[in-house]
Amino acid sequence: MTSEIDRPELNSALSVAERILMLELESFDGNEAVRSELETCEATRQRLEEVLGKAVNHHPSQVVFQDVVRLEFDEEAFLRAAAEEKEAKVRAVLPIPRPRDPEPKLEDYVTEIGRASCRERV
Numbered sequence: 001m002t003s004e005i006d007r008p009e010l011n012s013a014l015s016v017a018e019r020i021l022m023l024e025l026e027s028f029d030g031n032e033a034v035r036s037e038l039e040t041c042e043a044t045r046q047r048l049e050e051v052l053g054k055a056v057n058h059h060p061s062q063v064v065f066q067d068v069v070r071l072e073f074d075e076e077a078f079l080r081a082a083a084e085e086k087e088a089k090v091r092a093v094l095p096i097p098r099p100r101d102p103e104p105k106l107e108d109y110v111t112e113i114g115r116a117s118c119r120e121r122v
Contacts (some may be wrong), residue, residue, distance in 0.1 A: 038045045058064055
C-alpha cells in the first residue's frame with residue numbers, strides 16, 4: 001500500500017512552486033472568469049442580483065440626483081419651431097423677387113448713323 005506520505009513529491013514545495021509558475025504563465029481573463037462563475041454557480045448569481053438590486057433601488061420620495069433636467073417636451077411645438085427656423089434660413093438665402101426687366105428692342109441699340117451705314121451696304 002502506498003499513501004500520500006510515501007509520495008512526498010506531489011505535495012512538496014517544489015510541486016507547489018511549479019503549480020504557481022504554471023498559473024502565472026497562463027493568461028488570466030477576469031471578465032471570462034466572472035462570466036463562467038455566474039453561469040455555473042446559481043448561488044453566486046442570486047447573491048449578486050440581491051446586492052445590485054439593493055444598491056439601485058430607493059424610495060420614491062428620496063432625492064437621488066440633483067439638477068436633473070426633464071426630458072419631456074411638446075413634440076409638435078418642437079417640430080413647428082424647427083420648420084420655422086429652416087424656412088427663415090431659406091428666406092435669408094433666397095434673392096428678393098423683383099419684376100422682370102422689359103425685353104430689349106433692337107431699335108434701342110441701333111442709332112441713326114448705324115442705320116445709314118447698314119443701308120449703304122445693301
